[in-house]
Amino acid sequence: MEKSFLEATRLNGFLEKLRLFGALHGPTVTDAGVTTFAPVTDPAQLLTDYRRTQIPPKKYLLPFREQLLSYRDGRYAEPAEAPPAIVLFALHPCDLAGIAYLDRVFLGDNTDPGYAARRARLTLVGISCEPDDFCFCSAPDAAANCDAFLATTKNGYLFSALTARGEEIAAAAADLLSASDVSQPAAALQSGTGVAPQDPELRFSDNPLWQKFADTCVSCGACSVCCPTCYCFDVREYPALDGGGVRIREWDNCLFATHGEVAGANFRPTRLDRLRYRFLHKYCGFTPLQGITSCVGCGRCKAVCPVGIDLRELFCAAGGEMSS
Amino acid sequence: MKPVRLAIAGLTACSGCQLTLLNCEDELADVLRRFELVYFPMAQSGGRKEGPFDAALVEGAVSTPADLDMLFSLRNASRLLVAYGTCAAFGGVAAMNNGQSTREELLRTVYGGQGSLPESFAPAPFGNFVSVDWTIRGCPPEKDEVVELLAALLAGTLPPVRSYPVCTECRSRENLCLLLEKGELCLGPVIQGGCNARCPATGIACEGCRGPVREANVAQELELLLERGFGRDEIERRMNRFKPGWDYGQRR
Numbered sequence: 001m002e003k004s005f006l007e008a009t010r011l012n013g014f015l016e017k018l019r020l021f022g023a024l025h026g027p028t029v030t031d032a033g034v035t036t037f038a039p040v041t042d043p044a045q046l047l048t049d050y051r052r053t054q055i056p057p058k059k060y061l062l063p064f065r066e067q068l069l070s071y072r073d074g075r076y077a078e079p080a081e082a083p084p085a086i087v088l089f090a091l092h093p094c095d096l097a098g099i100a101y102l103d104r105v106f107l108g109d110n111t112d113p114g115y116a117a118r119r120a121r122l123t124l125v126g127i128s129c130e131p132d133d134f135c136f137c138s139a140p141d142a143a144a145n146c147d148a149f150l151a152t153t154k155n156g157y158l159f160s161a162l163t164a165r166g167e168e169i170a171a172a173a174a175d176l177l178s179a180s181d182v183s184q185p186a187a188a189l190q191s192g193t194g195v196a197p198q199d200p201e202l203r204f205s206d207n208p209l210w211q212k213f214a215d216t217c218v219s220c221g222a223c224s225v226c227c228p229t230c231y232c233f234d235v236r237e238y239p240a241l242d243g244g245g246v247r248i249r250e251w252d253n254c255l256f257a258t259h260g261e262v263a264g265a266n267f268r269p270t271r272l273d274r275l276r277y278r279f280l281h282k283y284c285g286f287t288p289l290q291g292i293t294s295c296v297g298c299g300r301c302k303a304v305c306p307v308g309i310d311l312r313e314l315f316c317a318a319g320g321e322m323s324s
Numbered sequence: 325m326k327p328v329r330l331a332i333a334g335l336t337a338c339s340g341c342q343l344t345l346l347n348c349e350d351e352l353a354d355v356l357r358r359f360e361l362v363y364f365p366m367a368q369s370g371g372r373k374e375g376p377f378d379a380a381l382v383e384g385a386v387s388t389p390a391d392l393d394m395l396f397s398l399r400n401a402s403r404l405l406v407a408y409g410t411c412a413a414f415g416g417v418a419a420m421n422n423g424q425s426t427r428e429e430l431l432r433t434v435y436g437g438q439g440s441l442p443e444s445f446a447p448a449p450f451g452n453f454v455s456v457d458w459t460i461r462g463c464p465p466e467k468d469e470v471v472e473l474l475a476a477l478l479a480g481t482l483p484p485v486r487s488y489p490v491c492t493e494c495r496s497r498e499n500l501c502l503l504l505e506k507g508e509l510c511l512g513p514v515i516q517g518g519c520n521a522r523c524p525a526t527g528i529a530c531e532g533c534r535g536p537v538r539e540a541n542v543a544q545e546l547e548l549l550l551e552r553g554f555g556r557d558e559i560e561r562r563m564n565r566f567k568p569g570w571d572y573g574q575r576r
Contacts, residue, residue, distance in 0.1 A: 225492055257487065
């Protein structure tokens with residue numbers, strides 16, 4: 001029988017093995033009470049039964065603000081620092097699906113060098129979860145996009161390795177794993193998501209909810225900031241006093257007036273236009289990811305919206321499926 | 325390269341914005357090397373307020389005839405006029421009022437019942453009198469935004485504009501949402517960011533010192549605060565702390 005059972009009492013030992021692959025980060029809680037992915041120095045800080053972090057793991061791949069380059073005297077230089085090796089522990093399947101989506105965007109035809117460098121240094125270890133009232137994913141057992149996955153059982157975890165690095169973790173932790181007669185839950189082939197792709201035409205529907213959302217949305221941007229697949233960014237240059245300057249990249253946000261603004265005009269002049277655009281990107285997808293929903297069902301947008309907007313109501317009312 | 329000629333001055337204000345520039349200690353040597361501080365009465369004597377200036381950074385609200393003279397004079401002498409800080413941009417704390425007392429009552433309270441009173445009028449932002457080329461917000465402004473402007477002036481341009489609310493940086497910093505989680509009177513959704521959510525990061529609700537964000541949904545902010553049990557008076561008092569005259573029906 002394959003040795004794949006990790007007793008709960010051996011979790012701390014397992015975490016020590018994970019540290020061989022990079023700095024250990026996982027779900028913790030801040031002094032203010034916010035659940036966040038952060039460095040784990042003491043296993044007691046780790047929240048293995050958390051619901052969701054405020055900011056998804058995308059912050060490890062696409063920081064809120066980063067310097068792309070600095071320039072001076074007609075020359076430029078990219079940051080020379082190599083990203084650190086990090087093991088991200090206890091990721092839920094929705095967040096793993098979020099990373100899988102970002103991988104498609106940033107590691108596709110035009111690979112983003114900063115993203116690729118950080119991604120290569122990241123080891124992902126998933127964990128199964130218990131949904132709460134905000135969650136709406138449909139396949140919480142999916143564990144496709146990680147190096148290793150821990151499925152929670154009564155007295156511990158069933159370990160599975162999904163990549164070569166996952167096998168290395170299994171080898172490193174071999175003496176902690178024991179044989180188990182609990183059968184491995186079947187891992188779904190598709191990444192979990194709560195929402196089926198929607199018809200792009202739906203964004204022009206005459207559903208009165210559109211106007212209601214446009215009136216009540218305060219454009220705080222929280223839904224996008226906290227979304228595991230929102231990746232829009234702005235690039236800006238700031239001169240420095242010494243005559244050089246820096247180019248930075250910062251998260252942008254489709255709820256803001258500037259998002260669709262170009263010289264002399266705005267592609268999405270009203271909040272209603274911006275909500276329709278958000279709907280299109282989240283639930284219908286664009287070229288080349290047309291037909292692929294980028295909503296992974298994590299429920300963050302619902303949890304952080306100050307006015308309770310849930311764009312899924314637009315297709316629920318139109319006869320689409322809604323799982324919650 | 326010809327140094328950039330600056331005027332740095334204040335009208336009715338606490339001088340905190342000018343002090344912010346003096347607090348940019350790491351950058352001051354570069355500033356002195358590359359700029360000619362033609363008129364900066366708070367920091368050096370003997371300046372010439374006649375200019376000409378490439379840029380004038382002026383703080384404070386306009387509330388006396390002397391303020392107005394100074395504002396017109398600096399506007400005329402300067403290629404770029406910068407409303408430096410929230411008083412200059414929106415009136416600021418100087419413009420806060422209870423909507424009941426007359427100007428004369430206020431002056432009598434401050435200067436006493438005897439003798440003549442100084443000439444003054446309701447404090448107002450620059451935009452009521454002159455055209456403004458750039459605005460630095462905040463009470464006080466962020467050092468970074470001051471240095472950003474100076475560096476851009478050297479490069480012959482103005483800095484790129486930020487236009488996101490405080491919530492964006494606040495959420496990204498993984499602060500606790502004081503509005504939703506603590507039920508506090510936080511103005512984050514309608515206030516211009518750029519401060520990196522300085523106050524909410526320390527557990528203090530946004531009081532709105534940077535003024536309204538572009539297309540602020542004021543009506544909805546009012547509604548959601550009312551829903552959370554705050555009184556209309558209390559909300560208006562908070563919103564008027566740094567900027568009087570909000571349009572509470574504005575949705576975009």
